[in-house]
Amino acid sequence: MYKKIRFLTILIFALIITAVLSTGFIYSISITNAPSKNSTSIVKDKGSENKAVNTKIKKLDSNSYNILVMGDSLARGTGDESNRGFANDFSSLWRAKAKKPIKVINIAVNGDVSSGLLNIVKDQQNLQYIQDSNMIFISIGGNEIKNFRSTDASSSVVQPNNEKAVQNSYLKNLENIFKLIRSKNQNSIVAFIGLYNPFGDDLTADKLELLNEWNYKTEDLVSSYDNAVYIPTYDLFKYNSQNYLAADNFHPNSAGYEAISKRIFESLKNFKN
Structure with a gap:
């Protein structure tokens, strides 16, 4: 009788110990799998590993000479058979003056106009690029003014009032672009x-006058800012259009981009960098 009671006591005690150990084990697992209070949760969606990573502001390497390119298809390098564009051609010429490895960041968009570029410049990532850049190239306006080529009197794009409105809007956008650039980077x-x-001789006299006025007012605005220079290209292509234009007869080819890069280098070679 005594042995039976002793056996039951030991059995009950063993069951209690087992239950306590099991509860502790389960609780330890729940602590291990719980998110840390100090950790940042990662939210995934289709096509993206982590939105936080995608939107994180990235700084350019301070050990490199950073060139930022923005604007339209010409800034992008469209038409260049070598896929270099004027910025990469220029960087080859500038390497000796930079005294650092050159990094080119191109955020240009094919077909863009001044209002689109203004929105791009407002982006936080691109503002960081501006802040970290030693040099900034801008090409914009070509897609706005090319619509004035039409000589159809019934078309609204050739009406003087509309042309003036487009020009004024462009100049205002360009001014705001420069203000944003200088707010982030003075140097x-x-x-x-x-x-x-x-377009060569296909451009009528009144449209040619508009192009010249457009360039003149752009140069006037650019020149009002320190460390800013306007790079004329009209004369380069006036006498070399057959050699400098791509097959689309609009964008520069490789030789055209190289000519632009050399003009930029000659204009900037005396600037302190």
């Missing part, structure tokens, strides 16, 4: 690439 060299005439 970077800013080079603005002027417009050329890709």
